[in-house]
Amino acid sequence: MNDTHDKSSGAPADAGDETDALEADEVRLVPQGNPLRWRGAAVSAVGALLAFIVMALAPQLRWGVPLGALGIAVAALGLLDLLGTFDDPPERVAARVGIRDLLGPLALLGGGLVAFFVLITLSVAGYLSPSSLSRDGAPTLLSLAASAVAVPAAFLTAVVGVFRLGERLGPCRVDEAGAPRPLIRRHGFWLVALVTLLYLPMLGSHSLTDPWETHYGEVAREILARNDWISLWWAQDGWFWSKPVLDFWMQALAMAAFGVRYRSGEMLSAVAEGRTPWPEWAVRLPIFALTLVAVYLLYKAIARIFGRRAGLLAGVVLTTMPQWFMVSHQTMTDMPFVATMAAAMALLLLGIHTDEAEEARVYEVELGVLKVGLSVYHLVLGAIVACALPQILYLLSRHVEIHAAPFGLRLHGDVFSSGSPGNCGLPGNEACRSVLPVLPGLQPVLQAIIWAQTLAIVLYASWGERRVQRLLFLAAWFFAALSTMAKGPAGFGLPVLCALGYVVVSRRYRDLLKMEIPVGLLVLACVALPWFVAMYARHGQPFTDRLLFHDMFKRAFTHVHDTNEGDDVSFRYYVWQLGYAMFPWTGLVPASLVWWLRRREGGPPGEPGSAEARQSDASVFLAMWFIFGFALFSLMLTKFHHYILPAVPPAAMLTGILLDDMLRLERGAGGLAPRSGSASAPARSPSTVSYERAMLGAVAIGAALLVFFVGRDLAMAREGQASQARLLHLFTYNYKRPWPQSLDFSATLWAFTAAAAGLCFLLMVARWRRLVLYALVSLAVAFTAWGLDVYFVRTSPHWGQRETLLAYMRSSQEIPGPLVAYQMNWKGENFYAGNKLAVFVSSGKKFQDYINEQKKKGVKTFYFATEHGRISSLSNELGNPRIFERLTSIELNNKFLVVRATFE
16 A cells, blocks of 8 residues: 555666666566565554454354454455555556445445345344244245345345446456446356356255265364364264365354354254244355356356357356256365365466466555555455465464453463363263373474464565466465365365376476466465364374375275265266266267367467467366366275266366357358457368368267256166156265155156257257257256255255254254154254254163163153154164154155154
8 A cells, every 4th residue: 555656665767777677577586576564564463463362262252253354354454565565556557446436336245245144144043934934944935035035136236246346446358349348248247147046045945965064064063162173073973084174164154154053952942932043054155155256267267268158158057067056055075175176277277378478457446645556466365365374373372262251361282172062971972071282292383383484485475476377376276275175185186187287288388387386385385284284283193094094095995985886886987977967968068078179170280379279278178177087086996976076167168168169150151250359260161161060960969869868867767766866866975865755856857858858959950059059058047946946955854854853943842852863873963953962873772771861860751863764663772652753754854853752
């Protein structure tokens, strides 16, 4: 931030000095930055102190997470101000604007975000689903209106504010006449709007799905209940070491921010106050945010190289692929892993095809006497600081404990607790106790110093960096680090493998020198590694043995928790699953995976910078992404259907490009029509054009047949198991769990199949192709809306435990009694009960002793969460109680139920 454009560092005195400065800058390993602004250090210290105090407080504050986030934001801005990054010289400024000109967009942005936050908070608390809520827990008209209309409307208001803010700062997108492109002609905006309108309406209005969502949701809940953001706990199974931490941190932050009652026994406690809470909104919202970011960045990458229409079509194809949209509504680790990896791939692709001399536009905002220069630099470095700094401060806070009343301050070494507070001693739960780290010499303060130094080197190395290409590569490293935090080394390994493969195939070996590899590795270290190191310091080799060797290495080379008995798990396995994962685009995907090969024949071979060469290189990159992703997970011996999700985005991008080529062939006279933004298209001979049109005709026939057979598999019954479950199997665990007899979607699936096959077949008619493609896109959008708002909503009660635990909460208000999980280990019972229940994964003497002990204490009524098939054995073990009543029916949940047993 500068009071004037006259820099104290001094502008070049003459042309000779300027030339010397430029020459010096060319040989610098670290670009020259602006002079330091020491006031930024004070601002950063204030923000860091606020966040540190929130972290060190012994009592947890309701608004602790928002306060901590505010402190981190202030600290990050202070650090960027310390480096003088808001003071770029006038010659770098692309546009200047006063703060008054930004008030309108800021009001839209702020108003939309506030409304969105309030609506989600009210939904979580149950204020938008009053006592008129049906007894089976289904949403009422009011809650449906809030979720389906108000929540997306508030979010889109904020999105419009962001786009308007970008226009006011200085439009960088112009139409063919050179005028700023209006919002309604911004393909990216319409893609964001489509994702929002498809994904948000029912995001939090149905049960979490066992086992993945409830497993990971319970781990995230325990982070808050235990007030420990390092050592993860997993109900009756003790320490959770199976997955890295990103998904759990995001869920815990959202639950705390939106006011979820995460303490023991309180998750659904609002029922006692006449409300029905929806914690699912908070739990799933971070996944939606990551999905939206990934789709938009992929759109930007494809639009930059192939044109805006190709980018839009590719984004729509990805958005409407079942595995992508189903997993986007799952709080499992796969979407945080794949979405951040896809974002890294998109930024890598953008960086490769960005002029290395292009500098970031600086937009100067006048704040009275202050003038603040903003650019993409602040987005990239600000994001890195905002993710690394909280981890550093949290490590430091492990040595300080602040008590609010009476005020007290205690300094100590690292000490943490095992057990689930409020549930210690309950059957199935360990007793709570204090634990010391396995490596006492590697105290959190030492770790914090190491990561602070690493972050300082990143900031120093990027101090004066303003080249767009280098910033894009840094952003790619940042998202690769997040992907690593989501599911392990594959998060950065797959992008690195694709980048190396691209460099080798394209023979652009010098590009390796531009990819910010040294600084990128430091970004990876200070963002992704602190939790891994902190966990190793606390838990030692058992942690790495479980995470790295059992859940990563052994899953690759042996069968771990495999549920594919009797299935062919060879190369065919993921070909089979991708057919369902990409419906109704399944028929076009195989063609898109080879269609790019024709680009290798086009374009002047000696002109690597030509549009055709860039498109050919980008196609190679996308194809390698798909091939490496498919090969990596096909070679693994442990296979689940959702493991192939990393191969879905590149296939969707190539399919969108194929659709754009179809439209161009239909529109072009004598060849391909030029892409948007291109002055001309490569000339093609009549024979080539005829050949390509014949190829498209064959593609249409093959696509129609393939999509028909895939749709038939989705709609028909097989060996007593409804194939309609195949869509759920794209993300569930046990593929043999029964389909509810009360649900039948076969007619709807047959209708979608017939329509998709018919439209694919009509693609062979060139003069109808444009209308047919638009109809196919509309069909895919309709299928997505049906899949998320009908199919998923109606099946989720049978694959979750929200409704059964609600029945317990309501009944226990009238007739109190303890809740017992009988031969259950799905974790839905733990999550929705706040883990306040006795758990008997296996019954027998311990179970009977507990019941008898409770009877001696005067307890006459017990509630049991169990599976329908275990009712007889439960009744026998209880000695046939006087009242043995099922509180939920098989029509509500065909797998789980709650039973009330009353003794004399």
